Amino acid sequence: MAEEKKEKIVVRYPPSPTGPLHIGNIRTFLFNFLFAKKNEGKIILRFEDTDKERSDEKFAKIALADLKELGLTYDEGPFYQSGRTDRYREVIEELIKEGKAYEAEENAAKTGRVVRIKNPGGDIVFNDIIKGEIKIDVSQYGDFVIARSKDDPLYHLTVVVDDFDFGVTHVIRGEDHITSTPRQILIAQAIETPTLKYAHLPLIVGQDGKKLSKRHGAVTYEEFKKQGILPEALLNYLALLGWSAKNDKEFFTLSELISEFDLEKVNNSPAKFDYEKLYAINRQHLLKLSEDKFILLLQEFLPEKLKSFLSLRPDFVQNVFYAEMRERISKFSDISAMFERGEFNFLFEAGEYEEGSLIWKKSDKEKTVEHLKKTLELFEKLPDEFNPKEVKDILWPYAQEHGAGDVLWPVRYALTGAKRSPDPFTVASLLGKKESKERIKKALAKLES
C-alpha cells in the first residue's frame, strides 16, 4: 500500500539568555518537547543571543542546568545565534542584491547603516493550529528593520534563517508572538523558504490576569525548587495549563504526558497560575516517590535542630518520622514552615500547659491520674526504643476499655503539651521510653499537686 510518507517533525525551543527561565518558557519547552516526542520528531535548542547588550552566557548556563534537572532533553544543540553572523550576513547581502531589502539610515550605535526589508503590504494569512485562521495587514509595519547593520542581524531575521537552516517544521510558542508572525512570514517569503506551521499557546497569567511576573510569586524553576516542588510535578501542572486529557486524568508522569499529549487539544484562552493546585499535584507526586528518594530529598529541607534530633534516634524511629511527614506535607518546604510554627516543639520539650488541659471532655482529674499511672505501668513492657505499633498494641486494649478519649488524650497531651500533634503512639515512639515516661510523670505531678 502506498502509504504517504509522514513528514518528519522538527520543532525548536529558542530562549534568549537575558534572564532565568520562567514558568512560561518552561511550559513552551514542554509543549514543544511533548509534541516532538509524541510524533517521533526532534527538538532543537538554540539560544537567541543577538542582543549583545542584554544577553549573558550565565543565563544560558542556568537554562541548560534547569532543563537537565527537569528532565527536558533536546535532540540537537544548543546553538547560539551569536556564532552565526556570517550566515546572516550572507542572507542580508543576498536580499539586498535581489532588491528585497536595502540599507537605510545610520544606526543608533553609529556602526553602520540599518537594513530594512521592502514590505509589499497587504494581508498575510496563516492557519494557526490552536487559534485557527489569522489575518493581519502587514502594511502597518512598514519597511521594518531586520538588521542594525549587515553584521548585526535582528531577531525576526535570525529566527527565519535558523528555522530554515535547521529544517524546522512547526513553530510552537506563546501567543504574545502572534503579531510578529506575519513579519517573519514576510521575511520567509523574501528568502523563499517553505512555510512553517504555527501553534500559538495561550499565555500563563497571574491571579490578576496579567502576564505572570515576579510580583505574582515564584516564577522561575529555581524558586519552585526552593519550595520543594518536584520537577515532574511542576511539569505535570504546567501541562494542565491549557491542555487536558480526555478522561479527566490529572496525574501524569513525563512519559504518560508524551503518549497522551495532543497539540490539537490545547485550548485558546489564558490560564491563571494557581499555586494551590500545583501543591496538590506535587503532593500526589510526593506520595509516588520511593521511601528512599523521599527521605533523601526531604533531608535537604530539614531544619538543623530537627536533623540533629533525628540523628540521635535509631533508623526505624527516624522512619516513623518520615512516614509521618509524607502524610502531612504537600511540598518539602512545608517542613520548615511547620518547624517555624512550632509544630515540632514537642520533640524537644513538653511545653507548658494548664493541668485542666490534660483532662478529656467529660473525664475528671481522678480518672485521668489513674489512666496516666496505668499508662506508665504499661510502658514498662516496652523496650527503650519502639515503633508506634508496639505502643499501640499495649495501650489500645486498655484505652478501649476505659474510653479512648479518656485515656489517649491525656497521654498525648502529657507527651506534647500541644492541642494539635501527631497521634500519641507516634509521638511516644519518636521520644523513646525514657523521655515519654518523664513527661507523663511530670503531668501526674501537675495533677496531683
Add this chain to the structure above:
RNA sequence: GGCCCCUUCGUCUAGCGGUCUAGGACGCUGCCCUCUCACGGCAGAAACACGGGUUCGAGUCCCGUAGGGGUCACCA
C-alpha cells in the same frame, strides 16, 4: 489608541447542535473516620459575560456589545 487574540463554577478545565436538571480537579463548607491535628471517605454550595440571529432545538454555529489580555523597538 491601531491591529490581533480571548470569554463555562473563585481557579484549571470537560463539552466539538439534542445524551447538559452542564461533568471532573484544586480551593471552600458540612458530615463520617478519629484521643487532637493531618490523612482518607462521603456530601454540598458554586459557571455557560450580555444582546441579537441561524435552527424544530445553542454552552456548542454567525453577528454585535461589553470586559479582559497581547502587541505595536535599531528586545526577543
